[in-house]
Amino acid sequence: MENTRNTKQKQHILSILSTAKRPMSINEIYSCCIETYPRIAKSTIYRTIDSLIKQNLIDKYYLSDNELFYQIKDNSTEHKHYVICNSCKKIFHLPNCPIHSIQDSLSEYGFDVTDHYIQISGICKECRKKADT
Amino acid sequence: MENTRNTKQKQHILSILSTAKRPMSINEIYSCCIETYPRIAKSTIYRTIDSLIKQNLIDKYYLSDNELFYQIKDNSTEHKHYVICNSCKKIFHLPNCPIHSIQDSLSEYGFDVTDHYIQISGICKECRKKADT
DNA sequence: CTGTCTGCAAAAAATTTGCAGAGAT
């Protein structure tokens, strides 16, 4: 296993993601980065994101607008599922993982669940209020 | 609203998807198509898939290997969820949609669920047997 | 006929790779 180094760029990407605490796309991360590191290359973003995923520090998700999004994986977000508001793009976390009951019934059929991904989207209270006025 | 025509290519793509009854990637669809229409262009696949989505005849999904997959939307698969075996890629349908209970509790908080997507993957019974030997 | 769809080629966009130098340990 090769060693990994703690560069300013990697730290910065991590800090962007942990400040955001919501999934971000490659382009969003890139745009944030060039404010601090104007010479950063997009390939650096790709490579850093890859290595952070391999280190299990971030998660990759697909969101409704068909782009890949990356989210920090810290204790508070670990194995949480969220719903996303299509209007304001805010993220709301689900109190518990609804897969576990399914997992149990599937294992009765001999199917071992190793991975799952849930994406729920809709309109949040605030946005609905705004839409009504 | 523009009219849409029923070309051999479009029919063929639809028939491939309905025969498969499992999600297929652009490349898989393309490979199938060139067997019957050796001169079909990949851009035709992209454009046809787009128009089929607009016509609400197929659905777009993300599966575990990070490719977009497309699945026919017929009565038997409409609003069904499935689990996919990472090994043989077979699809198993879930008997019921686990979102409804979540949806109810979310609506108590004023969140309107408009869309959801569940992806569960793992290893099926058969593949596990094979792996054991 | 009329206008959409197709194949082809070219363009544009997204992602990956090679490399020499910078920087982390």
Place this chain on the structure above:
DNA sequence: ATCTCTGCAAATTTTTTGCAGACAG
């Protein structure tokens, strides 16, 4: 000093677009 990471440029891959002819209605 060593070896990973970076920025840049180029290569590769994926997706979109323009166009002239084919074909469905």
